[in-house]
Amino acid sequence: MTDTFPDAAPDLDFDLKALPKVSLHDHLDGGLRPATIIELAAAVGHPLPSTDPVALGEWFRESADSGSLVRYLETFDHTIAVMQTREGLSRVAKEFVEDLADDGVVYGEVRWAPEQHLQQGLSLDDVVEAVQAGLDAGVDAVAETGRDIQVGQLITAMRHADRGQEIAELAVRHRNNGAVGFDIAGAEDGFLPARFKDAFTYLAAHNFPATVHAGEAAGLESIQSALVDGRALRLGHGVRIAEDITVEFDDEDAATDDGADEVNDNIGLVTLGDLASWVRDRGIALEICPSSNLQTGAIAGFGEGIESHPLDMLYQLGFNVTINTDNRLMSGVTLTDEFELLVETFDYDLDDLLELTLNAAEAAFLPLEEKEALVEYINEAYADLG
Template identity: 65%
Template sequence: MSHETATHRLPSGVSAESLPKISLHDHLDGGLRPQTIIDLAAEIGLALPADTADALGEWFTTSANSGSLVDYLKTFDVTTGVMQTAASLTRVAREFVQDLAADGVIYGEIRWAPEQHLTKGLTLDETVEAVQAGLELGVEDAAATGHTIRVGQLVTAMRHADRSREIAELAVRHRENGVVGFDIAGAELGFLPAQHAEAFRYLAEQCFPTTVHAGEAAGLDSIRSALVDGHALRLGHGVRLAEDIEIDSQDDQNTYVVVGQLAQWVKDRGIALELSPSSNLQTGAIEAWGDDIADHPFDLLYQLGFNVTVNPDNRLMSGTTISRELALLSDAFAYDLDDLEQFQLNAVSAAFLSLEDRVDLALAIEEGFENLTRD
């Protein structure tokens, strides 16, 4: 495995925002605009830790930069607190799509947990319908500005709760109303996907795709359970799969590794890793390798041929976008446009769309990058 170390920037005149992009791991309650939180909190009398958009945004990124997934997740008490009515869900979803489009995203899967939005009397189905209404409005808004974007919902169950079968049925019930897949999320350590085996078995019987948060706060056992018990087609984060890769030796030009059985299986099957570099750094998911983006095992996995994708996870908490994540990786690992295009094509191959739609999406990515190069 060869590895370049020279710092690299995108070609002159090309910004990461101008690249057509795919977003596979992007949480609805992690992507609110600070001003929207202030507006919605004022309507319900919810006290906030800051009273200006800039200060509130700073509070989120500072609080999330804890080195602990559990502490990171506490910031969501604020965002979910203002997302308890149909109107608020629709507004947040609409702005979410607007912000994706502004960042150059042409296909996005938006994940969120309906069970966390019921305190004001909404039913599970009403929450899904409210979010879908917002997503569709956001798509229309983007079209009015000349940007084509397609989006889908990833309905998520909280892994520490006991509603996964109910949420799985909800997802399948809305498969013709914008829901494209299922996920489990929340505190990972101590809550293996095996605890939700019944829900995952039901989803497999319904031929409904799943992605599973695994390999973030917990290691290889979590990943194995996601694949075996969760029938996962993608791994949410999955960064700690690198624990199954042993560095055998290194010289100035090459690194020689031994790939374990589990990692080899993920690689050979082309199972996508939904990597989120900034988030992985904030939550301590990569602490075994270091405390900087340049220490992230992203490049190790990429160079070895794993199906790596680039995602923001929670744009508010990490103060980021996909464009920023791509720029950070480009600087850290000397990636060029061909590499960045490959990450998008990897995401296309893993998208929860039909084969025909994925072919069309791949062509759009290739054409977009070609036009940038030609210009």
């Protein structure tokens, strides 16, 4: 991946890439290596915009950087096309884990939609097993380099399709073979989580956790449905919960100032609506993806640049903010890049990055003992920097 912000935070006296990270929102079909896409596409006869890895990577980023979630999602036609065989799925999953580890990720949840990978005759169970084989191979490859990483699958249903119950049952069926949670993804606007209410009830009855894409392309109604109908423990993106927050500024000019610090210094009365209060007070994690949110227009209602992203306001107000990449290929970012972006834009320091990372660790779909071990590992790694 390219270093999107190579000159960010020049005064840091620690290596952001070396910091242990937790990745909760990262799509398998959005994190392929361009060179791998080219090789797999040649094998299956799928035409690409370019067969040069650098040019193809640039095409993905430029196509995704349109301000439209619909056009952003169209880039997946090429990645999904090369993920229709056991070999393709396993290779992509293995490399996905290796790339996470190279970015300092020590725990990652990999979300993907099995129903999109059946074009060559594989069954739903076949594709889940193929991805798990690749994830396991990636973990083993990382271990051979003296590092450790733990990963789990978030089995995802496409919200515009009608396979929610089937995919929920698939997720539960593989809970002892790498599946750690359930999600719905795809076109959010017009497809409320209520469509899959029965599937979410099934998951709850089987004590299987769910995170739901909500508050990205649609607003508060989508978030409400994710919590009520989807019984979501986390919100995928969730950034538009900020629409339920009213901020009055002490200085009228501060509200239009481009400097994030000046705005924060002049915030006066902050009023949370009932939904925002519910999300904050119960610690429902927001899986925020800063660069992706800017690309897809998810934060268009708050301003044009990354400095207008409400994540800092949400963080300062005590929301359970976690930082993620969404789709590393399309956004051209890593978690290191996103951390650098926060340091550069909002002047975050090591304590802030630690808190955001611990938020993610504590929101992970892990057994309590493993979660506590992860938190301890992260705390010790940061303490060594002190």
